[in-house]
Structures are given as structure tokens and as C-alpha cells.
Amino acid sequence: MATLLRKIGLIRLHNRDTEDPKHHHNHRGGGQQSASLRGKGGAKSGGHKQQQQLQQQQQHPGGAGDASPGPGKGKGKRAAELAPRDKAPAAAAAAAAAAAGAGGPRERAAGARAGPGPAVAAAAGGSLVPAARQQHCTQVRSRRLMKELQDIARLSDRFISVELVDESLFDWNVKLHQVDKDSVLWQDMKETNTEFILLNLTFPDNFPFSPPFMRVLSPRLENGYVLDGGAICMELLTPRGWSSAYTVEAVMRQFAASLVKGQGRICRKAGKSKKSFSRKEAEATFKSLVKTHEKYGWVTPPVSDG
Numbered sequence: 001m002a003t004l005l006r007k008i009g010l011i012r013l014h015n016r017d018t019e020d021p022k023h024h025h026n027h028r029g030g031g032q033q034s035a036s037l038r039g040k041g042g043a044k045s046g047g048h049k050q051q052q053q054l055q056q057q058q059q060h061p062g063g064a065g066d067a068s069p070g071p072g073k074g075k076g077k078r079a080a081e082l083a084p085r086d087k088a089p090a091a092a093a094a095a096a097a098a099a100a101g102a103g104g105p106r107e108r109a110a111g112a113r114a115g116p117g118p119a120v121a122a123a124a125g126g127s128l129v130p131a132a133r134q135q136h137c138t139q140v141r142s143r144r145l146m147k148e149l150q151d152i153a154r155l156s157d158r159f160i161s162v163e164l165v166d167e168s169l170f171d172w173n174v175k176l177h178q179v180d181k182d183s184v185l186w187q188d189m190k191e192t193n194t195e196f197i198l199l200n201l202t203f204p205d206n207f208p209f210s211p212p213f214m215r216v217l218s219p220r221l222e223n224g225y226v227l228d229g230g231a232i233c234m235e236l237l238t239p240r241g242w243s244s245a246y247t248v249e250a251v252m253r254q255f256a257a258s259l260v261k262g263q264g265r266i267c268r269k270a271g272k273s274k275k276s277f278s279r280k281e282a283e284a285t286f287k288s289l290v291k292t293h294e295k296y297g298w299v300t301p302p303v304s305d306g
Contacts, residue, residue, distance in 0.1 A: 134205065141207045145169050148248050160252050165200070172201045173217070176252060180260045185224065188266040194219055199255075200279075201248065211242035214251070215282040220275065224264020227289065229281030234258060235298045238290050 146169070152162055159178055165171035175196040179186050188194070198217040204210045214237055216230035225233040235241035236254060 137206050141203060141205065142169060144208050145203060151247070152249060155249070160249065161196075162248075170203045170207075172203075172248075174199045174201055174248070174252060176256060179256050183260040185259055185264050185266070188268075192219070192266055192268075194266060197221070197259075199252075208244040208246075210239060211237050211246075212248075212251075213237075213283070213286070214255070215279065215286075216277060218276065220267040220277065221259070221264050222267045224259040224262040226259070226262075226264060227282075228285045229279070229283070230277030231282040231285040231289070232258075233289055235293070237286075238293070240294065241298070 149162060152160060157178070159176075161175045161177065163173045163175075165173055175198055177196045179189070179197075189197075197219065199214055200217050201212045201214045203212045214232055216226050216232065221230075227233055232255065234255065236243075236246060236251065
């Protein structure tokens with residue numbers, strides 16, 4: 001019996017100990033402490049992992065293995081993309097400052113030695129274009145006149161011959177050796193022993209798109225559309241009547257025909273026949289007749305005159 005009572009007492013004592021709130025509190029506290037210890041350990045292990053990741057990023061920045069860049073990587077990539085854009089305005093500003101003469105004396109002296117930059121050359125393009133155009137016109141004129149000289153040298157009838165004035169390709173003395181042999185002008189040439197009629201032709205910069213200036217030098221002629229100073233009244237010698245297809249040979253043949261048609265004669269009057277023609281007078285006369293014909297037009301000859 002006593003033994004049974006002792007057993008019952010032990011059972012109650014055990015139940016009381018197990019049902020004691022303090023016992024449960026200590027038990028829960030121990031669990032929380034273990035959980036907190038585990039949390040600290042996890043935090044330590046997590047911090048260690050982050051430290052390892054940072055070391056890997058420092059050793060291999062921007063590696064191919066980083067499939068998803070972190071916040072830092074995204075900002076770095078964006079900054080790298082914007083860097084060239086930021087450099088372009090800065091470079092333009094630096095160039096503008098250099099063009100404006102910014103910098104010390106050495107920099108300005110170096111810029112002066114280097115010459116004008118593209119912007120300055122572009123600004124000066126207005127003066128370069130006429131120079132290039134003038135050079136092109138000179139080349140066209142030279143090629144055309146060289147061909148004209150070759151064609152005249154190959155003429156079989158020796159209708160005209162050419163001598164260059166002071167070896168200039170653009171200033172010719174042309175000798176007209178023949179006119180209509182049935183004309184009174186031809187008879188005058190025979191009687192005065194005049195072998196040729198000498199003319200001067202000067203070619204402008206834009207020849208063959210503008211006519212040459214042509215005048216008679218000798219002998220002194222009257223009528224035949226030859227005016228004061230030796231100027232020649234022919235529509236094809238004016239800008240309005242000229243065509244770039246006209247050759248020097250064709251112009252001279254037209255002039256020979258107009259001399260005969262206009263009843264041209266060699267002047268034999270005393271005192272007047274020895275007076276030579278003047279270029280200045282010829283230019284003034286030609287300018288006046290061009291102005292007159294532009295105002296009133298050119299007279300069309302009758303059909304009977306051919």
C-alpha cells in the first residue's frame with residue numbers, strides 16, 4: 001500500500017512539474033533562443049555569401065555569367081551608354097571654342113599655322129566656287145581654240161591664216177586672203193597690192209558661249225558694214241546673235257560675204273587712207289551699234305539678196 005501511495009505521489013509530482021507554467025515558459029524560451037541562434041548563424045552565413053559574391057564581382061566585373069545584373073550593374077551600363085552622347089557635345093563645344101580663338105597664345109598660334117578648318121572653308125565656299133568656275137571656263141576656252149587652230153591649219157584653200165598676238169592663245173591676228181573675185185573689193189586689193197585684210201579677234205573668258213570681239217586692223221575700209229575704228233556690224237558677233245556652234249572659219253567666211261554685199265572698198269582718199277583704226281574707237285562704236293539694234297532690231301535683208 002505504501003508502495004502504491006509512493007507511486008501515486010510520484011505520478012502527481014511528475015504531472016505537476018509538467019503542467020507548471022514556468023516549465024513551459026522555460027521550454028518556449030529555449031526554443032526561441034535556439035531559433036535566434038539559428039537566425040544569427042543564418043545571417044552570418046548569408047553575410048559570408050554576400051561577401052563572396054562581392055569578391056567575385058570585383059574579380060570578374062561584368063562577366064558573362066551574370067545573367068541578371070543587379071542594381072549597380074544596370075546603372076553602370078546606363079552610364080556607359082550615355083558617356084559617348086555626353087562626349088559629343090563636349091567635343092563640339094571644344095571645337096567651337098578653338099575656332100573662336102579660345103586658349104593661350106600657343107594654341108592660337110598653332111591654329112593659325114594649321115590654317116582654316118572645315119567650318120571656315122565652308123564659310124569661304126562662296127569665294128571658292130567662282131574661282132573653280134573660272135578655271136573650268138579657261139580650260140573649255142583653251143581646248144576649243146586649240147581645235148580651231150588645228151582646223152584652220154588644215155584648210156586646203158588657204159582662205160585665212162592665224163598669228164597669235166604675244167603668243168597668247170586668246171588674242172589672234174587673222175589674215176583674210178580671199179574675197180569674191182568678181183567684187184570691186186577684190187579689184188581694189190589687186191590694184192593696191194593688198195595681199196590680205198588683217199583683223200584682230202580677242203576671245204572672252206566664257207568663249208565659246210560668248211562671241212569674240214572682232215575688228216579690222218588694215219587696210220582702212222569704207223562701207224561693207226565696217227564702221228568707225230574698224231568695228232564690224234554683224235549680228236552674229238553680238239551676244240544675241242551668237243551661237244557656240246559658230247567657228248572662227250565660219251565667222252570669217254560670213255564677214256567676207258558681208259564685205260562684198262555691203263560694197264566694201266579700200267579707202268584711197270588722201271590723208272584718210274593712212275589713218276589707222278583704233279581699238280578704243282572700235283569698242284565704243286560696237287557698243288553703240290549693239291545698243292541700237294537691241295532697241296530697234298536687226299534689219300532682215302530682202303530675199304533677192306540671198
